[in-house]
Amino acid sequence: MCLGVPARVMSVVGTSATVEVGGARREISVLLLEEVREGDWVILHAGFAISKLSPEEAQRTLQYLREISDAAEIH
Amino acid sequence: MQLKYIDEFRDPGLARRVVDSIRTLWGDRPPMRLMEVCGTHTVSIARGGIRPLLDGAVTMVSGPGCPVCVTPDGYIDAAIGLGKRPGTVIATFGDMLRVPGSFSSLEKERGQGIDVRILYSPLDAVEIAAGSPEKEVVFLGVGFETTAPSIAGAILSATERKMKNFSVLSSVRTIPLAMEVLVSDPEVRIEGFLCPAHVSTIIGSDAYLPLAKKFGVPCVVAGFEPLDILYGIYLLLRQKKRGVAAVENEYSRVATPSGNRKALDIIAKVFRECDIAWRGIGVLPRTGLAIAESYAAFDAQRKFGVEIPFAEEKTACRCGDVLKGKITPRECPLFGKACTPGEPYGPCMVSSEGTCAAYYKYGVQ
Numbered sequence: 001m002c003l004g005v006p007a008r009v010m011s012v013v014g015t016s017a018t019v020e021v022g023g024a025r026r027e028i029s030v031l032l033l034e035e036v037r038e039g040d041w042v043i044l045h046a047g048f049a050i051s052k053l054s055p056e057e058a059q060r061t062l063q064y065l066r067e068i069s070d071a072a073e074i075h
Numbered sequence: 076m077q078l079k080y081i082d083e084f085r086d087p088g089l090a091r092r093v094v095d096s097i098r099t100l101w102g103d104r105p106p107m108r109l110m111e112v113c114g115t116h117t118v119s120i121a122r123g124g125i126r127p128l129l130d131g132a133v134t135m136v137s138g139p140g141c142p143v144c145v146t147p148d149g150y151i152d153a154a155i156g157l158g159k160r161p162g163t164v165i166a167t168f169g170d171m172l173r174v175p176g177s178f179s180s181l182e183k184e185r186g187q188g189i190d191v192r193i194l195y196s197p198l199d200a201v202e203i204a205a206g207s208p209e210k211e212v213v214f215l216g217v218g219f220e221t222t223a224p225s226i227a228g229a230i231l232s233a234t235e236r237k238m239k240n241f242s243v244l245s246s247v248r249t250i251p252l253a254m255e256v257l258v259s260d261p262e263v264r265i266e267g268f269l270c271p272a273h274v275s276t277i278i279g280s281d282a283y284l285p286l287a288k289k290f291g292v293p294c295v296v297a298g299f300e301p302l303d304i305l306y307g308i309y310l311l312l313r314q315k316k317r318g319v320a321a322v323e324n325e326y327s328r329v330a331t332p333s334g335n336r337k338a339l340d341i342i343a344k345v346f347r348e349c350d351i352a353w354r355g356i357g358v359l360p361r362t363g364l365a366i367a368e369s370y371a372a373f374d375a376q377r378k379f380g381v382e383i384p385f386a387e388e389k390t391a392c393r394c395g396d397v398l399k400g401k402i403t404p405r406e407c408p409l410f411g412k413a414c415t416p417g418e419p420y421g422p423c424m425v426s427s428e429g430t431c432a433a434y435y436k437y438g439v440q
Contacts, residue, residue, distance in 0.1 A: 001114065001115070001141065001142050001143060001168065001170060001217075001218055001219075001221075001222065001426075001428055002113055002114070002115045002140075002218075002219060002221040002222070002271060002272070002273040002274060003115055003273075003299070004221070004272075004273050004276075005078075005081075006078070006079060006080040006081065008079075022076060022078060023076055029196075029198060029225075029228060031228045031231070031341075032224050032225075032228065032335060032337055032338040032341065033335075033337065034336070034337050041079075041080065043273065043276065043329055045221055045222070045225065045273060046168075046195065046196045046197060046222055046225045047195060047196025047197070047198050047199070047225065048196070048198075048224065048225040048228060050221065050224065050225070050273065050276055050277065050335065050338065051273075051276040051277075051329050051330070051335055052329075053080060053328050053329050054327070054328050054329075055080075055328075057327040057328040057329075058080055058083070058328040060327070061303075061306070061325065061326075061327060061328060062083055062084075064306070065089060065093060065302055065306055066089070068093065068096045068306075068309060069089060069092030069093050069095070069096050070092075071096060071099075
């Protein structure tokens with residue numbers, strides 16, 4: 001029930017936004033976000049963007065994953 | 076189709092190497108007993124076949140984080156009672172449809188004439204109300220902190236539009252204090268928590284600091300994809316190995332230490348904390364969210380004078396023990412026999428995110 005999917009913001013008007021998720025466009029509410037702009041990534045849950053997604057942090061986590069897996073191979 | 080920020084965290088080659096790194100880190104120590112609190116984690120772990128990959132290093136027990144599963148039968152009875160009022164529409168997330176009440180379910184009653192509509196968003200319920208002013212639309216507000224602000228947002232929208240025919244029957248719950256109850260239970264024996272992903276985007280990873288500090292239990296917020304879960308487990312094992320109990324955040328691309336301030340403010344505005352009954356567990360103080368006085372006009376309980384009784388009959392169904400992580404579904408005498416996804420007996424088999432349904436569907440041993 002707590003599933004949420006990454007969606008890309010295409011446009012914002014007031015507390016509504018058009019997002020693209022899995023190739024489809026949807027109208028959602030961005031009432032729960034402080035500020036949101038075209039091009040931002042958000043997590044979509046039950047018709048609302050509940051959080052932003054940071055592409056930099058996603059890369060960092062993937063980098064940590066590669067580091068720990070490389071370390072295992074050295075042992 | 077490529078799904079950005081999902082596919083990268085499902086890379087099977089990298090996952091295999093992370094499993095190796097977990098094995099290298101943990102060596103031949105006795106398995107660490109971890110609870111995944113959230114039902115979405117439960118499904119992802121079962122679907123990804125993660126348990127057998129880490130056999131011997133960790134014992135994963137499932138927690139109470141399936142909102143549908145912990146909603147008591149008295150709530151379903153109350154929803155059915157409301158649905159029988161002439162001109163009423165019951166609007167709900169689909170998972171609630173088959174949950175058994177004490178005498179029936181919404182699905183069965185729908186066949187008997189109750190108007191039940193399945194929705195994706197609480198805002199859809201507001202739209203139904205706007206389009207049918209002659210109807211009373213009651214939204215079944217079930218969920219955790221992830222969904223609470225969306226339900227609150229629908230109430231705010233209805234307030235703004237001065238709507239008179241929309242209300243919410245709230246059964247919204249909060250997670251951290253329920254985790255404290257579980258970690259204090261000697262029968263559950265939790266050595267670390269894999270904390271929910273999207274609950275944490277709202278409440279922030281700092282919400283688990285009391286658990287780590289007061290109870291000395293390592294906590295890691297992790298995303299729902301297989302690599303997120305494996306990395307979360309790696310971090311929990313590393314804490315245990317180092318003899319520390321801290322809060323770490325694997326899901327930093329979405330969750331922050333302080334959470335979503337605006338969503339928390341909206342929750343605080345529309346709801347007030349209350350004691351609430353959890354199916355199979357009992358009443359847990361201060362883990363519920365009731366609708367605040369200033370939004371009483373949208374509170375179905377007050378609007379229609381509805382009581383939600385809590386009295387559970389003792390049956391052979393052991394959902395309560397499954398929800399607390401005391402037993403695995405296979406230890407329940409009904410599992411796979413009198414209780415299957417086709418003919419569910421208990422709520423953990425009804426919901427797609429229920430622990431029993433996940434164990435059954437993916438053949439988890």
